[in-house]
Amino acid sequence: MPERSASDRTSEPTTPATASFSRRALIASFAATAGVAGVSGALVAEAREPASPGPHADAGRRVEPFHGAHQPGIATAQQRYALFAAFDLETADPRGGRLPADRVAANFAQIMERWTVAAERLMRGEAPGPIPANVRDAPADTGIADGLAPAGLTLTFGLGPDLFDRIGRPEQRPRRLRALPAFAGDQLQAAWSGGELLVQICGDDPQVLSHAFRAIRGRTPGLARLRWSQQGFLGRFGDGTPRNLFGHKDGTANPRAGTTAFDDTVWVTAPDEPAWFSGGTYLVFRKIRMDLPKWDTSTAQQQDRSIGRRRDTGAPLSGGDEFTAPDFERAGPDGTPAIPPDSHVALVRGAPMLRRSYNYDYAFPVATGPSGGAHDHGGDGPGHSHGDHPHDHAAAGHDSYDSGTLFCAFLRDPGEFVRAQRALAESDRLNAFIRHTGSAVFAVPPGIRPGQHLAAPLFPPR
Amino acid sequence: MPERSASDRTSEPTTPATASFSRRALIASFAATAGVAGVSGALVAEAREPASPGPHADAGRRVEPFHGAHQPGIATAQQRYALFAAFDLETADPRGGRLPADRVAANFAQIMERWTVAAERLMRGEAPGPIPANVRDAPADTGIADGLAPAGLTLTFGLGPDLFDRIGRPEQRPRRLRALPAFAGDQLQAAWSGGELLVQICGDDPQVLSHAFRAIRGRTPGLARLRWSQQGFLGRFGDGTPRNLFGHKDGTANPRAGTTAFDDTVWVTAPDEPAWFSGGTYLVFRKIRMDLPKWDTSTAQQQDRSIGRRRDTGAPLSGGDEFTAPDFERAGPDGTPAIPPDSHVALVRGAPMLRRSYNYDYAFPVATGPSGGAHDHGGDGPGHSHGDHPHDHAAAGHDSYDSGTLFCAFLRDPGEFVRAQRALAESDRLNAFIRHTGSAVFAVPPGIRPGQHLAAPLFPPR
Numbered sequence: 001m002p003e004r005s006a007s008d009r010t011s012e013p014t015t016p017a018t019a020s021f022s023r024r025a026l027i028a029s030f031a032a033t034a035g036v037a038g039v040s041g042a043l044v045a046e047a048r049e050p051a052s053p054g055p056h057a058d059a060g061r062r063v064e065p066f067h068g069a070h071q072p073g074i075a076t077a078q079q080r081y082a083l084f085a086a087f088d089l090e091t092a093d094p095r096g097g098r099l100p101a102d103r104v105a106a107n108f109a110q111i112m113e114r115w116t117v118a119a120e121r122l123m124r125g126e127a128p129g130p131i132p133a134n135v136r137d138a139p140a141d142t143g144i145a146d147g148l149a150p151a152g153l154t155l156t157f158g159l160g161p162d163l164f165d166r167i168g169r170p171e172q173r174p175r176r177l178r179a180l181p182a183f184a185g186d187q188l189q190a191a192w193s194g195g196e197l198l199v200q201i202c203g204d205d206p207q208v209l210s211h212a213f214r215a216i217r218g219r220t221p222g223l224a225r226l227r228w229s230q231q232g233f234l235g236r237f238g239d240g241t242p243r244n245l246f247g248h249k250d251g252t253a254n255p256r257a258g259t260t261a262f263d264d265t266v267w268v269t270a271p272d273e274p275a276w277f278s279g280g281t282y283l284v285f286r287k288i289r290m291d292l293p294k295w296d297t298s299t300a301q302q303q304d305r306s307i308g309r310r311r312d313t314g315a316p317l318s319g320g321d322e323f324t325a326p327d328f329e330r331a332g333p334d335g336t337p338a339i340p341p342d343s344h345v346a347l348v349r350g351a352p353m354l355r356r357s358y359n360y361d362y363a364f365p366v367a368t369g370p371s372g373g374a375h376d377h378g379g380d381g382p383g384h385s386h387g388d389h390p391h392d393h394a395a396a397g398h399d400s401y402d403s404g405t406l407f408c409a410f411l412r413d414p415g416e417f418v419r420a421q422r423a424l425a426e427s428d429r430l431n432a433f434i435r436h437t438g439s440a441v442f443a444v445p446p447g448i449r450p451g452q453h454l455a456a457p458l459f460p461p462r
Numbered sequence: 463m464p465e466r467s468a469s470d471r472t473s474e475p476t477t478p479a480t481a482s483f484s485r486r487a488l489i490a491s492f493a494a495t496a497g498v499a500g501v502s503g504a505l506v507a508e509a510r511e512p513a514s515p516g517p518h519a520d521a522g523r524r525v526e527p528f529h530g531a532h533q534p535g536i537a538t539a540q541q542r543y544a545l546f547a548a549f550d551l552e553t554a555d556p557r558g559g560r561l562p563a564d565r566v567a568a569n570f571a572q573i574m575e576r577w578t579v580a581a582e583r584l585m586r587g588e589a590p591g592p593i594p595a596n597v598r599d600a601p602a603d604t605g606i607a608d609g610l611a612p613a614g615l616t617l618t619f620g621l622g623p624d625l626f627d628r629i630g631r632p633e634q635r636p637r638r639l640r641a642l643p644a645f646a647g648d649q650l651q652a653a654w655s656g657g658e659l660l661v662q663i664c665g666d667d668p669q670v671l672s673h674a675f676r677a678i679r680g681r682t683p684g685l686a687r688l689r690w691s692q693q694g695f696l697g698r699f700g701d702g703t704p705r706n707l708f709g710h711k712d713g714t715a716n717p718r719a720g721t722t723a724f725d726d727t728v729w730v731t732a733p734d735e736p737a738w739f740s741g742g743t744y745l746v747f748r749k750i751r752m753d754l755p756k757w758d759t760s761t762a763q764q765q766d767r768s769i770g771r772r773r774d775t776g777a778p779l780s781g782g783d784e785f786t787a788p789d790f791e792r793a794g795p796d797g798t799p800a801i802p803p804d805s806h807v808a809l810v811r812g813a814p815m816l817r818r819s820y821n822y823d824y825a826f827p828v829a830t831g832p833s834g835g836a837h838d839h840g841g842d843g844p845g846h847s848h849g850d851h852p853h854d855h856a857a858a859g860h861d862s863y864d865s866g867t868l869f870c871a872f873l874r875d876p877g878e879f880v881r882a883q884r885a886l887a888e889s890d891r892l893n894a895f896i897r898h899t900g901s902a903v904f905a906v907p908p909g910i911r912p913g914q915h916l917a918a919p920l921f922p923p924r
Binding site for chain 1: 545547548597598599600601603604605606607608609610611613666667668669670675676680691693695697698699702705706708709710728742754758759760761762763765773774821824825865916
């Protein structure tokens with residue numbers, strides 16, 4: 001990858017070019033082919049130099065293709081880091097009052113155009129290009145990824161339920177896109193929920209993610225406002241299923257990319273969906289806080305029976321190995337089902353979705369009071385056996401110590417998630433250890449071809 | 463690395479063993495040899511099985527030695543992730559009043575003993591061992607690192623200025639260990655400052671860090687309370703100097719491990735220091751928030767002249783390449799010094815320290831109000847050129863968006879940092895873009911031999 005050069009600092013408009021594509025052959029069937037030039041002129045520019053590995057490139061050299069029938073970051077082998085950021089379109093008119101819908105729509109088109117250009121460049125390991133109307137003589141790029149390989153970077157964009165009314169195109173809203181209902185036990189915080197636009201940034205180098213997020217966010221002022229962001233990670237489990245912060249494998253039942261089961265689970269093909277959305281998918285996001293001190297002081301049997309699987313091997317409690325199908329009829333030694341009917345595995349069975357979740361461990365993200373975030377256990381002193389373990393922490397500290405799962409699922413129908421989550425909210429044994437504190441749902445448009453931008457299908461020529 | 467087995471779940475006391483050491487030959491000159499068995503019986507146990515690479519081990523297989531003349535995580539090649547956590551000893555007596563100093567000292571010895579045992583095992587990629595008096599039938603380990611290689615994990619422990627009075631051993635306090643003075647412009651938050659005990663956890667896999675931190679913290683209830691924690695990262699710069707979030711290389715002037723300059727900079731040898739501290743060092747920690755929107759909208763020249771180096775190459779503004787010595791006498795085209803006297807490089811010159819800092823980017827760590835963290839820019843609408851860039855964010859959003867540098871320096875005399883920081887606080891051009899919001903200083907004891915624990919030298923037989 002070339003270092004960002006001084007030429008990136010010019011604010012000359014980029015010129016469209018027909019660069020050669022050395023990457024994966026573009027898949028033939030594009031769903032969204034209409035309205036390519038429907039918004040403005042020089043939309044998608046190819047950078048002038050092809051990506052080449054930098055001096056320190058290693059496994060991080062992996063480059064994911066931006067173009068294709070589907071957006072990247074979904075069927076892509078899961079990277080080790082993720083940043084989810086939700087934005088709302090600007091609605092306030094600086095001259096007072098609210099912006100009219102057509103102005104908001106134009107802003108939306110502009111932001112998607114900027115993001116499309118930036119995402120394509122960033123995924124190639126290039127600087128994201130100049131920001132229109134940026135400060136004179138300010139560098140076009142932050143430079144924090146200079147010398148870094150793309151490390152499998154992907155950017156994936158989603159559209160929230162309120163967006164379509166906001167831009168005056170309610171008829172284009174995907175049919176299954178609506179805010180998730182309230183579930184029993186939800187303790188959602190508005191600040192971590194909802195959003196009109198979503199950007200999912202995944203990759204194997206957190207500094208590359210930080211760079212990409214800054215580029216994405218730097219293109220929003222005047223057009224949109226950041227609503228929330230969340231960051232997660234996975235351990236280096238290689239080809240193995242990643243473990244969550246309960247120590248259990250998470251994602252065992254996922255369909256494998258390239259299979260019919262995967263396609264049937266993820267990609268939208270339903271005839272009642274708007275034509276532009278064919279090949280898209282839905283993303284359900286839940287911020288799920290885990291009460292780790294409580295978990296750590298429960299017994300191994302309680303833990304495994306909450307999940308319905310053995311922690312060590314990931315095998316269902318009905319026997320076999322990690323990938324053995326759970327046998328919900330099989331009885332255990334005491335005659336009751338080996339997999340408790342109220343275990344997590346039993347309750348989510350049959351809900352088709354691609355889980356692409358990440359762990360998060362923010363520890364104490366902010367000051368929690370004059371005692372300096374020291375609420376990590378009660379006042380029990382040493383020598384009291386019941387006071388000598390992390391359970392002390394549970395009472396007071398759970399509110400301030402923030403760690404858990406950034407649940408992220410892609411599926412062709414969010415209704416499947418709703419059905420599963422209703423069952424879980426009702427009786428999941430895991431509920432004693434988790435709390436849902438954030439929630440959002442988005443329609444993820446299909447992929448695009450070079451020259452398109454992600455929102456173009458919403459603006460057909462008329 | 464072996465999977466944590468069911469045998470880890472026993473709560474039998476571990477037995478001391480004389481395991482063979484296949485790692486780096488232990489350096490001959492140990493400073494701390496007194497009082498090995500001064501505290502209690504079975505202090506440091508060797509795990510029964512040697513570490514072996516796991517099925518998915520890759521570059522993460524790197525194992526750093528725990529024992530040696532110095533603690534790990536200092537001369538160690540900098541890993542990609544760091545977690546800094548500060549604890550305070552428990553002083554409240556559960557029966558009312560305050561614990562006497564000898565009881566606090568015993569608690570301190572116990573926690574250091576537990577941490578020593580856990581750290582040694584964790585660095586080998588093993589489960590940290592059972593927690594004394596843990597809940598019956600609770601797993602001894604969280605299992606979240608099962609299947610993960612150690613990935614260069616190091617744990618490094620430090621002792622804060624107030625500790626020595628707290629444990630009734632003021633005479634053992636290192637002579638240069640005192641709270642840092644206030645500096646002009648400091649905006650320190652108590653919740654992110656100070657601490658009696660520090661744990662620095664570094665490694666190349668964030669889930670391994672999360673695992674280690676949970677093990678460390680799980681050994682504190684009843685003995686100590688978590689005061690603050692901070693997490694940072696570096697990009698995959700390979701052998702190159704890492705870049706901070708201003709895009710500049712950070713650490714260019716560092717001494718190289720294995721050189722006399724390094725040893726002279728880092729390791730304590732002064733005759734006025736307590737004997738037990740010989741071979742130790744001091745750690746200065748500063749949480750430095752960066753105003754990225756302000757930085758991103760300043761000109762390239764302003765940026766480079768604030769640092770005194772070129773962002774792209776890291777070369778001093780007096781010319782040459784990254785590793786050319788800055789020439790503070792050299793004049794630029796306008797006759798003034800090419801490196802401004804109030805640039806960062808000019809002001810810190812001659813301050814010997816090993817910088818081992820990390821970037822942090824917490825984005826919006828928590829809800830910032832009813833509008834959901836949406837304070838990322840002012841009300842300027844599109845089309846206003848001055849309102850169409852990230853500078854809008856600076857006024858309102860800087861308080862909630864938290865990113866910057868976790869400055870961490872090791873040096874034989876914190877007075878060197880104080881001198882440099884006084885000069886910086888006075889006139890550093892960078893001050894327009896940064897704010898110091900956290901501060902702490904610790905004495906880092908020397909390394910230990912197998913069978914010792916890190917606080918043993920403080921408890922000589924008497």
